[in-house]
Amino acid sequence: MSDEQLIREMLAGNTDAFAVVFKRYHRLVHLVALRVLRDAGEAEDLTQTVFLEVYRKLGQFDAARGTLKVWLLQHAHSRSINRRNYLLVRQFHNQVDLTAVEDERGLWSPIRPPVQETNQVTNEVLSALPEAQRQTIEMYFFQGLSLKEIAQRRDETFSNVRHHYYRGMERLRFYLEKGIRHEAENSSVVPSGEG
Numbered sequence: 001m002s003d004e005q006l007i008r009e010m011l012a013g014n015t016d017a018f019a020v021v022f023k024r025y026h027r028l029v030h031l032v033a034l035r036v037l038r039d040a041g042e043a044e045d046l047t048q049t050v051f052l053e054v055y056r057k058l059g060q061f062d063a064a065r066g067t068l069k070v071w072l073l074q075h076a077h078s079r080s081i082n083r084r085n086y087l088l089v090r091q092f093h094n095q096v097d098l099t100a101v102e103d104e105r106g107l108w109s110p111i112r113p114p115v116q117e118t119n120q121v122t123n124e125v126l127s128a129l130p131e132a133q134r135q136t137i138e139m140y141f142f143q144g145l146s147l148k149e150i151a152q153r154r155d156e157t158f159s160n161v162r163h164h165y166y167r168g169m170e171r172l173r174f175y176l177e178k179g180i181r182h183e184a185e186n187s188s189v190v191p192s193g194e195g
Contacts, residue, residue, distance in 0.1 A: 003068035010058055022051055025069060028144060029076040035142070036080035037087075046083055050076045066153065073143045125175045133168030136161055 001009070001020065009017035029050055033043035054075055061071055126134050135154070139145045145153065151161040 004063060007058065007061060007063075007068060010055070018055055021068070025072050026051065028069070029072055032073055032076040032142070032144065033080045033083075036077065037084055042083065042087070043080075046076070046079055050079055053079070070143070070145070070149075070153075073145075077142055125172055128175060129168050129171055132164045133171065136164040137168045137172070140165060 001017070003021070006017045006021050010021070026047060030043055030047040033046040033050070034040065037043050037046065050072070054072060061068065065071075066074075126138065129137070136147075136150055139150045139153070140147065147161050147165060148158055150156075150165075151158045154161065
């Protein structure tokens with residue numbers, strides 16, 4: 001059954017249709033939650049929450065604004081960001097569990113930065129990109145959309161979206177190698193292709 005048929009069945013009260021939607025998309029929703037939250041237990045809980053909320057709000061789904069997959073991913077991403085911010089404010093990941101500290105001593109690597117530091121760097125670097133490049137990269141990596149789907153959603157040509165993606169990735173590599181401040185200090189130095 002297509003997603004549209006499944007939605008019609010769910011709106012008619014068919015709970016089996018909801019089970020099909022869950023089976024079809026729960027791994028994708030869980031992956032989005034895991035990427036944002038970086039905690040398997042939190043991601044699993046959030047996945048369940050997203051599907052329950054989507055089921056309750058099914059009447060709000062508008063096929064003219066996107067597919068069921070996109071709607072689920074947007075919901076998952078939004079809820080994941082909210083949950084991550086909630087956990088950060090309450091310093092959930094800073095609470096010390098002595099057994100976990102002992103277990104992690106053997107696994108800790110100075111090469112891998114802490115998750116919060118990684119998130120901060122990611123947000124900082126993404127915010128330094130031009131808007132079109134930032135949106136394209138976020139939609140590609142965080143919402144799981146293809147470049148063709150992004151072009152449709154943004155009402156742009158495929159070649160423009162592809163240009164935003166590759167220029168954005170090139171700029172991200174430059175920032176990660178040289179630093180954002182380095183570009184500001186040396187404004188004459190522009191990543192290749194940005195002239």
